[in-house]
Amino acid sequence: MADSSRKSNRDAPPHDHAAAPGTSAALHGAPGDHGGGNFKEQDRLLPIANVGRIMKRILPPNAKVSKEVKETVQECVSEFISFVTGEASDKCHKEKRKTVNGDDICWALGTLGFDDYAAPMNRYLQKYREIEGDRAAVRGGGGASSAGDDSRDHVAPDRSN
Secondary structure, eight states: OOOOHHHHHHTOOOOSSOOOOTTTHHHOOSSTTTOOOOOOOHHOOOOHHHHHHHHHHOTTOOOOOOOHHHHHHHHHHHHHHHHHHHHHHHHHHHOSSOOOHHHHHHHHHTTOOOOOHHHHHHHHHHHHHHHHHHHHHHHTTTTOTTTOEEEEEEEOOOOOO
């Protein structure tokens, strides 16, 4: 767990959904907010089919999951993503940057007390960047990315299964 100087995920107040324009929290809006240019409730949640598929991967083959459980997990993981992304977005805003990248997400995980997730996520991100660099070299683009290239900011889904 994080030391006492860090924010704890249990002690931290809920993330302020009324965030600055352009931040993840501002784009997603407050839970239940359906008007004024904000996205609809279903747009701020991960697709229920994806949530169910991820749950099935770790449960025994004969396990049944009710719709209510899937919806509860959907809400929780969506809020978790918003919480972490909001922290990363705040960091970028303070640093006068507009793009949240993978390093910012790893930093936010650690800052919020999710150290057990930050280290493996950082290793995954580094491995992803190595693979993408190799792919760029094969395509003839060389291994180095230009200063304006945001390709390192997007992490592809794990397709190992």
